[in-house]
Amino acid sequence: MSNxxxxxxTYALTRLALVVPMVLILLTLVFLLMRVAPGxxxxxxxxxxxxxxxxxxxxxxxxxxxxxxxxxxxxxxxIVRGNFGTTITDRRPVSSIIVENGGxxxxxxxxxxxxxxxxxxxxxxxAGRYRDTWVxxxxxxxxxxxxxxxxxxxxxxxxxxxxxxxxxxxVSGQASPITQxxxxxxxxxLFIDAIWARNWAALWDITxxxxxxxxxxxxxxxxxxxxLVRVNVIRSLxxxxxxxxxxxxxxxxxxxxxxxxxxxxxxVVTVVGLQMALLLGGAILTEETFNWPGIGQxxxxxxxxxDYVGVQGIIVVFALIVVxxxxxxxxxxxxxxxxxxx
Amino acid sequence: MKGKWRFLVASAGxxxxxxxxxxxxxxxxSASSAIIVDxxxxxVTNIDPAGNYDFGTKAVDxxxxxxxxxxxxxxxxxxxxxxxxxxxxxxxxxxxxxxxxKGVKFSNGDAFTSADVKFSFDRSxxxxxxxxxxxxFANLKSVTTDGDYSxxxxxxxxxATWPNILTTPAAQIVDHNVYPADKLQPSTSEQVGTGPYVxxxxxxxxxxxxKPNPSxxxxxxxxxxxxxxxxxxxxxxxLALEKGEIxxxxxxxxxxxxxxxxxxxxxxxxxxxxxxIRYFVMDTNRAPTNxxxxxxxxxxxxxxxTIASRVYHGQVVPLYSMVAAGLPGHxxxxxxxxxxxxxxxxxxxxxxxxxxxxxxxGQVWYTPSHYGDASADEYAEIQRALNGSGLFKVSLKTAExxxxxxxxxxxxxxxxxxxxxxYVDAENYLLPFYPKGQFxxxxxxxxxxxxxxxxxxxxxxxKARLAVVxxxxxxxxxxxxxVPVWQGNMIVVSRSNVQGIDKTLDPTxxxxxxLLSKS
Numbered sequence: 020m021s022n023x024x025x026x027x028x029t030y031a032l033t034r035l036a037l038v039v040p041m042v043l044i045l046l047t048l049v050f051l052l053m054r055v056a057p058g059x060x061x062x063x064x065x066x067x068x069x070x071x072x073x074x075x076x077x078x079x080x081x082x083x084x085x086x087x088x089x090x091x092x093x094x095x096x097x098i099v100r101g102n103f104g105t106t107i108t109d110r111r112p113v114s115s116i117i118v119e120n121g122g123x124x125x126x127x128x129x130x131x132x133x134x135x136x137x138x139x140x141x142x143x144x145x146a147g148r149y150r151d152t153w154v155x156x157x158x159x160x161x162x163x164x165x166x167x168x169x170x171x172x173x174x175x176x177x178x179x180x181x182x183x184x185x186x187x188x189x190v191s192g193q194a195s196p197i198t199q200x201x202x203x204x205x206x207x208x209l210f211i212d213a214i215w216a217r218n219w220a221a222l223w224d225i226t227x228x229x230x231x232x233x234x235x236x237x238x239x240x241x242x243x244x245x246x247l248v249r250v251n252v253i254r255s256l257x258x259x260x261x262x263x264x265x266x267x268x269x270x271x272x273x274x275x276x277x278x279x280x281x282x283x284x285x286x287v288v289t290v291v292g293l294q295m296a297l298l299l300g301g302a303i304l305t306e307e308t309f310n311w312p313g314i315g316q317x318x319x320x321x322x323x324x325x326d327y328v329g330v331q332g333i334i335v336v337f338a339l340i341v342v343x344x345x346x347x348x349x350x351x352x353x354x355x356x357x358x359x360x361x
Numbered sequence: 362m363k364g365k366w367r368f369l370v371a372s373a374g375x376x377x378x379x380x381x382x383x384x385x386x387x388x389x390x391s392a393s394s395a396i397i398v399d400x401x402x403x404x405v406t407n408i409d410p411a412g413n414y415d416f417g418t419k420a421v422d423x424x425x426x427x428x429x430x431x432x433x434x435x436x437x438x439x440x441x442x443x444x445x446x447x448x449x450x451x452x453x454x455x456x457x458x459x460x461x462x463k464g465v466k467f468s469n470g471d472a473f474t475s476a477d478v479k480f481s482f483d484r485s486x487x488x489x490x491x492x493x494x495x496x497x498f499a500n501l502k503s504v505t506t507d508g509d510y511s512x513x514x515x516x517x518x519x520x521a522t523w524p525n526i527l528t529t530p531a532a533q534i535v536d537h538n539v540y541p542a543d544k545l546q547p548s549t550s551e552q553v554g555t556g557p558y559v560x561x562x563x564x565x566x567x568x569x570x571x572k573p574n575p576s577x578x579x580x581x582x583x584x585x586x587x588x589x590x591x592x593x594x595x596x597x598x599x600l601a602l603e604k605g606e607i608x609x610x611x612x613x614x615x616x617x618x619x620x621x622x623x624x625x626x627x628x629x630x631x632x633x634x635x636x637x638i639r640y641f642v643m644d645t646n647r648a649p650t651n652x653x654x655x656x657x658x659x660x661x662x663x664x665x666x667t668i669a670s671r672v673y674h675g676q677v678v679p680l681y682s683m684v685a686a687g688l689p690g691h692x693x694x695x696x697x698x699x700x701x702x703x704x705x706x707x708x709x710x711x712x713x714x715x716x717x718x719x720x721x722x723g724q725v726w727y728t729p730s731h732y733g734d735a736s737a738d739e740y741a742e743i744q745r746a747l748n749g750s751g752l753f754k755v756s757l758k759t760a761e762x763x764x765x766x767x768x769x770x771x772x773x774x775x776x777x778x779x780x781x782x783x784y785v786d787a788e789n790y791l792l793p794f795y796p797k798g799q800f801x802x803x804x805x806x807x808x809x810x811x812x813x814x815x816x817x818x819x820x821x822x823x824k825a826r827l828a829v830v831x832x833x834x835x836x837x838x839x840x841x842x843x844v845p846v847w848q849g850n851m852i853v854v855s856r857s858n859v860q861g862i863d864k865t866l867d868p869t870x871x872x873x874x875x876l877l878s879k880s
Contacts, residue, residue: 195606
């Protein structure tokens with residue numbers, strides 16, 4: 020017992036230590052990618068007939084006139100201090116973009132994640148339980164179509180059908196303009212801010228706005244979980260302990276839901292965490308489609324405006340978020356499964 | 362039994378909460394019915410007047426800040442009093458004296474005085490932000506004050522249109538107690554002006570919320586406030602307008618979206634003549650357009666009517682001068698010289714007379730999104746007209762704006778450009794393009810045009826100045842380094858219950874939200 024406890028600690032420390040080179044490689048890749056792209060980033064961002072003296076001034080302000088190795092050192096040191104730069108086009112500190120727009124992305128990704136897990140688990144479980152029946156075929160088809168469908172296309176269909184033809188739900192935004200204008204902001208997560216303010220009308224308005232984008236992104240990601248859960252349920256149902264349970268006279272329903280299913284979910288936990296990257300990537304397109312004011316939409320804006328500082332800063336934050344979540348998942352897995360050790 | 366009882370209580374609680382929510386929502390709707398919600402795909406750069414020169418920011422700025430003089434609304438385009446009751450030249454056109462309006466307060470209660478005017482101009486020049494337009498003050502030598510209510514502008518050279526400069530976004534007045542003298546005020550910080558609205562909140566990329574300024578010296582706004590909602594895609598904005606999530610949308614729908622909206626019940630498309638133009642530039646140093654006969658042939662073949670009807674569905678009008686139609690001094694110089702319809706015969710004749718071998722080959726450049734998504738169709742029509750005549754064989758090339766604008770004078774012989782005026786005067790459609798110092802870098806120089814430009818700026822009377830403006834247009838058509846193509850409309854789409862939009866449609870392209878109301 021004491022050995023496995025020590026091993027978990029060693030694993031955790033080793034895993035934490037491995038984050039450092041991982042993050043360093045990621046940051047270096049982002050730094051190099053932004054600089055090998057052709058064109059001058061300052062004039063590309065400012066455009067127009069900006070005098071050379073002004074371009075040089077801005078270049079000096081952002082440090083682009085320094086040697087590359089000095090820029091790299093400054094870049095790493097700034098990130099350690101939480102300074103991800105200030106955008107060129109609209110002078111916003113990237114850290115404030117993360118705070119002000121990150122709440123919207125967090126709200127969307129959590130809601131979409133819940134939808135994805137719910138759809139994935141329910142449909143995958145049913146498909147695995149009723150293997151080779153119409154339930155299984157339907158579930159698998161749904162999973163494939165959902166995963167293959169471009170998220171912006173699904174979003175557009177959802178807007179047209181539920182928003183325009185049926186008129187049930189709003190088609191864009193995180194809340195109605197009036198709600199957003201008058202709701203006091205504390206956390207930048209409107210859902211929580213509405214609860215904080217005990218403004219139930221606003222909460223309902225925000226929930227209605229969240230439904231379509233969360234369902235859209237959740238269905239696409241859920242397609243992955245359906246297949247994964249199904250495969251694991253089928254595998255679990257063939258295991259010896261399941262046969263033993265059946266042999267002891269335990270009902271099939273109990274065998275499936277209380278024995279096989281729980282064990283089938285263990286590998287799903289790993290995948291859920293790793294799908295965070297997919298969720299963030301899908302969130303960018305979802306935010307564009309639904310005019311959702313998250314970091315993804317902001318990233319697209321800076322890409323279109325050739326704002327290298329904005330793009331670089333946001334990509335770095337995205338990369339760090341993915342690293343963080345993969346670390347958390349690794350810890351959870353190591354905690355659940357004692358075989359996972361270095 | 363217990364479980365069922367709990368279930369009933371929970372259901373009743375939920376129902377009550379829903380009832381409260383609906384009631385609260387209804388109450389909110391009543392209170393907020395006086396607020397106009399506008400959608401736009403424009404973006405804001407910096408709200409500080411010293412750091413912006415774009416229509417997206419202007420929509421916010423013009424409601425918060427004011428200028429000494431104003432242009433519009435409606436037909437009153439000549440500069441007229443705003444924060445200044447009078448502005449006149451003193452002695453020569455190099456010195457301009459303005460008498461300031463008394464009793465005006467900023468939204469924070471500070472009194473408006475000459476110190477604020479001097480401060481605003483000085484800081485704009487000092488900061489010289491690349492996103493701003495302090496270059497409009499290139500001719501300004503200094504600003505002096507004479508007491509609290511008098512300001513004197515000392516120019517380097519005579520400039521008859523200095524009052525027009527005072528109507529531009531560059532000349533907006535800020536509170537010298539609030540704004541830093543040497544850097545921009547961040548957009549999310551307090552913005553203090555004398556305008557009809559106060560910026561209540563600004564969330565970048567999301568919303569700008571304007572509420573009526575209780576200290577405003579002029580007529581109170583016709584509404585209870587304005588919310589400007591920012592969209593990244595016009596298709597999403599269209600859906601929002603159709604569903605009533607927004608009351609109106611100003612900038613920018615595609616031509617096909619506008620055609621679709623024109624057919625919708627409950628929605629009205631308002632159009633007014635704007636002052637934005639599109640034109641076709643030709644490099645006078647580079648073959649084939651270094652030959653004036655080739656330039657004239659292109660002028661004879663320009664398919665303006667087709668572009669206006671087929672590409673823009675009547676939302677733009679053919680333009681026959683670089684000076685926007687409707688402005689004092691405008692003449693249809695190109696119509697007089699080259700006709701209103703394309704003429705293959707005349708184009709062929711001018712090329713034959715010059716001994717130019719046909720088809721003339723070349724590359725026509727345009728930028729696919731900066732001037733709207735319809736640019737591709739527009740330039741396809743131009744290519745079709747040129748190649749279809751048999752006299753030209755041109756191919757189309759594109760580049761995104763950031764790359765496109767950097768290489769105007771180096772890689773492009775025939776290219777698309779557009780122009781939104783700094784101020785609504787014929788001068789601003791001529792000086793940036795023809796005399797020495799013009800920004801197009803297309804190699805055009807003309808001693809005669811340079812002389813006319815100097816004469817125009819120093820003209821003692823409006824009549825004399827407009828006479829020179831006409832001469833400049835005739836010369837521009839004769840030398841034809843640029844072919845004007847079309848003039849845009851100011852288009853606003855709204856729900857039928859929004860009133861007052863037509864009052865604010867004019868060539869200044871200013872959305873005066875304070876004139877709008879909602880029933």
